Amino acid sequence: MRSHLLRETTSDKVFDILNVIIMILVLIIVGYPMYFVVIASISDPMLVAKGEVILFPRNFITIGYKRLFNYPQILTGYKNTTIYTLVGTVIGVFLTISSGYALSRKDLLGRRFITLLFVFTLFFNGGLIPTYLLVKKLGLIDTFWAMIIPSAVGVFNVIIAKSFYEGSWVDELSDSAMIDGCGDLRFFFQIVLPLSSPLIAVMTLFYAVGKWNSFFDGLIYLRTPTKYPLQLVLRDILITGQLMLGGSMQDVGSITERLRLSELLKYSIMIVSSLPILIFYPFVQKYFTKGIMLGAIKG
Structure with a gap:
């Protein structure tokens, strides 16, 4: 018996060591590219191109960064994207939670048919041209709501929310609340939402990241540069290479200097566009796995 326990203890130690090694390798594979972008953005681009920047700048x-933030549209893009992200996330999370909860209720008339309509859109959609024509018909072209309404709800997120509520504490609490005279709206706002914090955190992360990184809607629907989201502004800088300092690029003389600046901008743009989400993620990370697992298990 003792030798058996000893073998188990040894095997557990071996497993732990291998697990730690694998996790370290995964961390290096995942984390080093971001670390390299950070040190490359503050290093001489010529040394970066020669492969001399590996661990330290x-x-x-x-x-x-100085040239990037001297571009007049950067701060406007930050402001626009922040507003689009906040408003879009609030609307998206509320619609997703309410839709998922409603579809999970067994007393919803036509629940299976409505769910089928939701799922159908995961496999078939109208495409870009019909969607554009619809947005244009609604008068949303070059408006604030063009960045919010067309992508307000993700059906996959609704399915996760529906799975989260199905067969959980909702039925029992609902029956008790109804006996005490609690209506559906009051039950949803005072009981369901406070108990859905893991799901709300996960949905907030999904929608916030999606809205922050979104540039295609702006590219298609927006016409006025002052309404462009940050990603579209950065895309224009990165692709066209027309970074202006005080309205012109006349201070950049040689082709070598232009290429050098272009390489620095490439890495700086990656950091500027990713940093807010990287700061935001740790605050909801602890809910992420819990919310996803609850939604999967209950389904």
Whole structure:
């Protein structure tokens, strides 16, 4: 018996060691590219191109960030994207939670048919042209709501919310609340929402990341540069290479200097566009796995 326990203990230690090694390798594979982008954005691009920047920055410079934030549209893009993200996330999370809860209720008339309509859109959609024509018909072209309404709800997220509520505490609490005279709306706002914090955190992360990274809706529906989201502004800078300092690029003389600046901008743009989400993620990370697992298990 003792030797058997000893073998189990040894095997557990071996497993733990292998597990730690694998996790470290995964961390390096996942984390190093982001770390490299950070050090490359503050290093001499010529040394980066030669492969001399590996673990630490070389010839520390911040001209890429200075030129980037001197571009007049950057702050406007940040403001627009922040507003689009906040409003879009609030609307998306509320519609997703309410839709998922409603579809999970067994007393909903036509529940299976409505669910089928939701699921149908996962496999078939009208496509870009019909969607554009619809948005245009609704008068949303070049408006704030063009960034919110067309992508307000993700059907996959609704399915997760529906699975989260099905067969859980909802039925028991609902019956008790109804006996005490609690209506459906009061039950949803005062009982369901406070008990749905893991799901709300996960949905908030999904929608916030999607809205923050969204540029295609802006590219298709927006015409006025002052309404562009940050991603569209950064895309224009990255693709066209027309970063302006005080309205012109006349201070950049040689082709070599232009290429050098272009490389710095490439890495700086990656950091500028990703940093807010990287800061936001740790605050909801603890709910992420819990919310997804609850939705999967209850389904």
